[in-house]
Amino acid sequence: MSDWIILASAVAGFDHAATRHKVLSTRDYLAGPELFSGSRPNIINLSRSYAYQSRGYYASLLAAARGQRVIPSVETIIDLSQRKLYENAIPELEDSLNKGLGGEAATAPQRLRFYFGTSQDRRLEKFARLLFDWFRAPLLELTLRPGPWCAIKRIALQPTTRLDAAERTAFFAAMERYTGRQWREAVLRAPARYSFATLVNADEELPPSSIASLKHWSRVAARLGVAVEPIGRKDLPRLANFDALFIRETTSISNHTYRFARRAQQEGMPVIDDPVSMIRCTNKVYLDELMRANAIPVPETVMLIGNGDLERAADQIGFPMVVKVPDSSFSRGVSKVSDRQELTRLVDDWLRDSDLLIAQKYMPTKFDWRIGVLGGEPLFAVHYLMAKKHWQIVRHDPGGRPVEGGFRSVSLAATPPQVLDAGLRAARCIGDGLYGVDLKETDAGVFVIEVNDNPNLDHGVEDAGEKDEVWIRLTRWFIDRLAS
Structure with missing residues (x-):
């Protein structure tokens, strides 16, 4: 092959x-x-x-x-989905572009296309390589604003269907040259020292950490020579003034939390949550395949790409079953269906917003295990109890406030070894950061439900079993990476 x-x-x-x-x-x-x-x-x-x-x-x-x-x-x-996610690359790219164009920036075309880091304009070969180092993609189109200084208005991925015959010939020639070379991973920007930024939103309904908990962390971190300062969504320009970033808003790759994570990574700062972990944990389709590839037990799952998969899900999983939007969080976008009619109605509705859904075997339990993992090692253990008269740990009533089911603290020493082992193996598949692994302990064994980036970490809840050791280890995780 x-x-x-x-x-x-x-x-x-x-x-x-x-x-x-x-x-x-x-x-x-x-x-x-x-x-x-x-x-x-x-x-x-x-x-x-x-x-x-x-x-x-x-x-x-x-x-x-x-x-x-x-x-x-x-x-x-x-x-490349939004300009604000790549605007920090624009100054370096524009400088290289204008150097390549020399004195002819004013006559540059309004659109330029680049294939696998190459350009059909010899003057722009160096620029094409720089662009490819920033954004490794088969086909990129730049929209320009020509003038004495040629400005980049937009950088976009493009499909080959938009190429004319001559461009297609050039594209496939570039692809042939590219595939003849050894694969080269993208170059990451390198690290830099004891003031930590904590991204928070005081108005968030279900924040991963309360302000009181972050104040407690600040007191613990101060004993280790670290100052912790809260920042908000408007503080992205200030981020480079800090040495590390801890994101304590609910993360999403479609909002500012992802921009902060990417900027921190580009500045060489240790960051929780890092952008790769955000992408991986956000999506349940990815998680299901990753867990299976690593022989980690998960509930029986069927991917729903269209209505033709409903029969297979019904036969394979049976009812009731749980249907999930791939990037759901806090129990939103997760629904239990009792029969084929409910399944069809729900899937028809949700497939309008997502090309894929997943159906999973329903596993009723009185609580979910949450194993906190930091740097590949266990950090805390807790039971999250189901919301009253509900099958999930959070019940979202239409028009009302979310109702949570409470918790029961457990020390790591008292956690069953099979639960700890499954949680650690699952988190290590994602990365080296902070994760909350949700598991169900059943008569048939322990099953990983999901791995969460941005897990809850509140004083008196997740740290109840291990006390301040949780916050000390969190602080040292950042310090160790700054010192390396």
């Missing part, structure tokens, strides 16, 4: 003569996690759309879950 796989939205319309590599439809790739078991192909994702939650988006997301290298990565897709 070829070392390179090309993903296309529609194989029938693809120009197979233009490449020697195997071409696979995006849908077949999504539906076939076993296709490349035992091998690690390089994936070039040429989907027609990379929009959030489109099949093109999921192809790059799940390639990472399957241990395959993909271009563009899901991080690149997200970075």
